[in-house]
Amino acid sequence: MNMRAIEFDFGKAGFPEKTIRETAGRLGKRIAELRTVVAERDYSSPAASLILPQEKKFAAESKNLAPRYRDSSTIIVVGIGGSNLGTMAVQEAVLGKYANLLGKKRIFYADTVDADSFRAITELAKKSEGNVLINAISKSGTTTETNANFNALTCALGEKASVIVTGDAGSKTLAEAEKNGYDTLTVPPAVGGRYSVFSNVGLFPLAAMGVNISALLEGATDAVDGCLEESTESPAAVIAALVYLHWKKGIRIHNQFLFSNDLESTGKWYRQLMAESIGKKGNGVTPTVSIGTTDLHSMAQLYFNTKSIFHRMVRVKKWKNANTPEGRKLKTIMGILADSAEEAFANRRKPFIKLALKDKSEYAIGQLLQLEMIEMMLLAKLMGVNPFGQPDVERYKKIARKKLGGGN
Amino acid sequence: MNMRAIEFDFGKAGFPEKTIRETAGRLGKRIAELRTVVAERDYSSPAASLILPQEKKFAAESKNLAPRYRDSSTIIVVGIGGSNLGTMAVQEAVLGKYANLLGKKRIFYADTVDADSFRAITELAKKSEGNVLINAISKSGTTTETNANFNALTCALGEKASVIVTGDAGSKTLAEAEKNGYDTLTVPPAVGGRYSVFSNVGLFPLAAMGVNISALLEGATDAVDGCLEESTESPAAVIAALVYLHWKKGIRIHNQFLFSNDLESTGKWYRQLMAESIGKKGNGVTPTVSIGTTDLHSMAQLYFNTKSIFHRMVRVKKWKNANTPEGRKLKTIMGILADSAEEAFANRRKPFIKLALKDKSEYAIGQLLQLEMIEMMLLAKLMGVNPFGQPDVERYKKIARKKLGGGN
Missing domain, CATH: 3.40.50.10490 (Glucose-6-phosphate isomerase like protein; domain 1)
Structure with a gap:
């Protein structure tokens, strides 16, 4: 069964x-x-998301990267739609809706361009005792809200924040992120946003929050x-x-x-x-x-x-x-x-x-x-x-x- | 205009x-x-909720009661459907979605019988520095979830929690609550739950959270x-x-x-x-x-x-x-x-x-x-x-x- x-x-x-x-x-x-x-590991297929659960590579990348940010007590996922809904779904189900009040780590989602949510998240991040990790996620790198929130957050948090950029393998955005010295994580381009929860889009922030991504x-x-x-x-x-x-x-x-x-x-x-x-x-x-x-x-x-x-x-x-x-x-x-x-x-x-x-x-x-x-x-x-x-x-x-x- | x-x-x-x-x-x-x-202040009409905005009595009751619980840093609204949706709506809009992380007071909603939410709320209430105020709200007094949550919460929090019961004026539940020495607040019986946000159902917890109920x-x-x-x-x-x-x-x-x-x-x-x-x-x-x-x-x-x-x-x-x-x-x-x-x-x-x-x-x-x-x-x-x-x-x-x- x-x-x-x-x-x-x-x-x-x-x-x-x-x-x-x-x-x-x-x-x-x-x-x-x-x-x-699945059998042929056909990453050119739009159904390539089906390969992800058995793919060792991405899970290993996320798992290896997460401990480097162990001292980040606040994680801000900057992404909208398929770039954060899967992470939210798993995180809330597994860690519970009250995780930000009860747990040692907090996770925030900067999705839409809401000036008041932005201020709240920024204030909380500034007050956090540990470091702040910003994980900007956009497959294309051209999402208006994600770029606006990313710029505003990095500007507001300055040195307090580390940055990881997740995007399509081979994209201009990732190349730029690397030039800026940021850690990067890739997503197979054929995997669409709403099917990407088991790629690094979901795996990294979940691993960083202590979710057992192997299970x-x-x-x-x-x-x-x-x-x-x-x-x-x-x-x-x-x-x-x-x-x-x-x-x-x-x-x-x-x-x-x-x-x-x-x-x-x-x-x-x-x-x-x-x-x-x-x-x-x-x-x-x-x-x-x-x-x-x-x-x-x-x-x-x-x-x-x-x-x-x-x-x-x-x-x-x-x-x-x-x-x-x-x-x-x-x-x-x-x-x-x-x-x-x-x-x-x-x-x-x-x-x-x-x-x-x-x-x-x-x-x-x-x-x-x-x-x-x-x-x-x-x-x-x-x-x-x-x-x-x-x-x-x-x-x-x-x-x-x-x-x-x-x-x- | x-x-x-x-x-x-x-x-x-x-x-x-x-x-x-x-x-x-x-x-x-x-x-x-x-x-x-409205003109005749007809509290027997099912449309009686329309009188509430101009009703001085309930606003005064809620406003007078709120300062007595000034030292409660956690408020738990126990109620479901019309008994908490209006309060949530006003509270989140006015104080913002991050109020529980940013503000001095926290408000929790015990609505459905969710064992894990119950545990989270109880843990947080126990850890809170100030007192805890439980506001149990049920027009009829017979709501299964509300009674179950109320019993479980008062049992778990014991002396740490004060209790206010809000219900239909003249109801058996309110009489019982008074016998137990609880403060009580009334709702005009003709006002249905989903129309009750401007009665004591909404006014009291909102006033206690610092919302300007006069405005x-x-x-x-x-x-x-x-x-x-x-x-x-x-x-x-x-x-x-x-x-x-x-x-x-x-x-x-x-x-x-x-x-x-x-x-x-x-x-x-x-x-x-x-x-x-x-x-x-x-x-x-x-x-x-x-x-x-x-x-x-x-x-x-x-x-x-x-x-x-x-x-x-x-x-x-x-x-x-x-x-x-x-x-x-x-x-x-x-x-x-x-x-x-x-x-x-x-x-x-x-x-x-x-x-x-x-x-x-x-x-x-x-x-x-x-x-x-x-x-x-x-x-x-x-x-x-x-x-x-x-x-x-x-x-x-x-x-x-x-x-x-x-x-x-």
Whole structure:
């Protein structure tokens, strides 16, 4: 059993098993193609991200570099979209949402150009006792927000900050960074931002924060094996088939209902993955994120009424705080409320699938994210769109370049 | 000009002015009814929340109680849904997302029954130098999560924590709390959770965190005046008309595109407001939250393609950090990128309205939230549903009560 950190239940998904199997069965050829990319280590393929979990090179680079910045008590990831969403997802799931208040190291994300967030991060970095490490991440090196934040941060922090630049191997930006004496990390150019969490984009900041990236990659490796097998047995193919079948029926919102606060950012990461991968040709599925049980007190009234949503219930079986009487009690109530919500959804014929994560360990999260990336490649196949690239984003970027009056 | 903290632009909303005015014009009678509730201080009306901004009593109660807990350096709001979303929205907008790291006081939210969040909050509370104040908020007093968290927290924190209980005036819970020697605060029973931010539900924890609740209520008061005037001039009526017109056309996702990190929780608050108020009779509009410019790098590819979304672009005109060269530069780039996104949306005929907040002050946020609550009451009128109550939520609660085997 390769997907040993996740249990699946497709019994209330809204389609008979036969239909699901037939649809998933159409993915056999695509799965074989993806398997070939992995077997041949084809780094020219846009699906090259599938090679990353088994790639020793990048993990070694990140692992070797991280200890050099051991004395950095603050890490600032400068990057936006695919350059930070995967890191956030893993970090929050594994270290918890309160890591910056509880842990010895703090991590901040400078993504959009928000003057007030910038000031807060800068103040906190200046006050930190240890050094500050800025990891600027941009595959192209031309991202407006990332360049603006990077310039502002290095200017504000001066000597207190070390810099590592992560970008496409062979890019002008990396060459420049090296000229400036910065450490650099490379990303295979064919790996798109939203598929890059298991490259140095995610691996380095996670390793620097103390996340076990070997276990993360091990989980992802097992997901590659488990999801690129016989199509009707692949959970990624089955989920893709279900999202597709609902989409064909006109159900075009897919809601991640995450029964764990620490998983919220895995949902936000999935939003980008789904929106950019299949939001094409005048179509798409709108991904949303809900937190259980919180959103039972916020969104459930709508969920019981609307006909447009297909839900993915994600639960955690083992909590970290399971050894205290309070922890056990809260865990029990969480389980009962999630059961009750599912029962009520089923009664109202609101379709959902269930994923139960063994825990929030690196291994389990690696498995989840890799499963979902493969799911998206397969869903795109069924929908007849290219899961890579995001051509329409150029629409506003072109206008912005003109208004900004420069090359970026 | 009563709505002086918000500028509106309906020029790219996707409907001609005449249609908008006609639809908004149908709300005249409803607006007059709501005005009467305010004029007559009719606390028996389900729209009684409209009286709160001008109500001196509750503001005085919260303001008088807050200084007694001056030495509490940690405040834990125990409540879920309408009992904490408004507080979060105002607190994050006004004090900023990094307030817990930068400020002298910390505020935590114990909402769902998450064993790991519970442990983190408890650890942090135990380590805090000052006292801890637990504000348990539940209108009914029977909310499963709130009771479980309250019991677990008071047990874990013992003597270190003081307790204030906020609930419906005259409820059994409040009587019990008083018997236990706790301070109590009341909420008018007719005011529903998602409309309760300007009652003691929101006012007390906000006052205790140093938020200027007088300015908050002043902004809300001006919004009541500005939104309950002649229907075609009321921005709440115009926005309600637009959401309704799009809904009739089949555009049933409404996306808050917030170009400020600190506004994310105002979007989450609005999600509940919209989902529970109009998600009825097998219908509704699905509210979503996006952050600009972050989600231009995540969701924009979809937004340029799907035909199902009506957007609300919300910007901030004045940032706190506007006096440094870096702050000014980031602010300028933010403006250009938001302009570019809007231009690209307009080119692709993706409909949106624009709200520009003067700043993130208490006054402006009070105005925004009050506008949106009135908008929802008017939208419900157009859609023919009751904006109050959330009858279908009982569906899972009934099952949960059985499984929990008790009265809660």
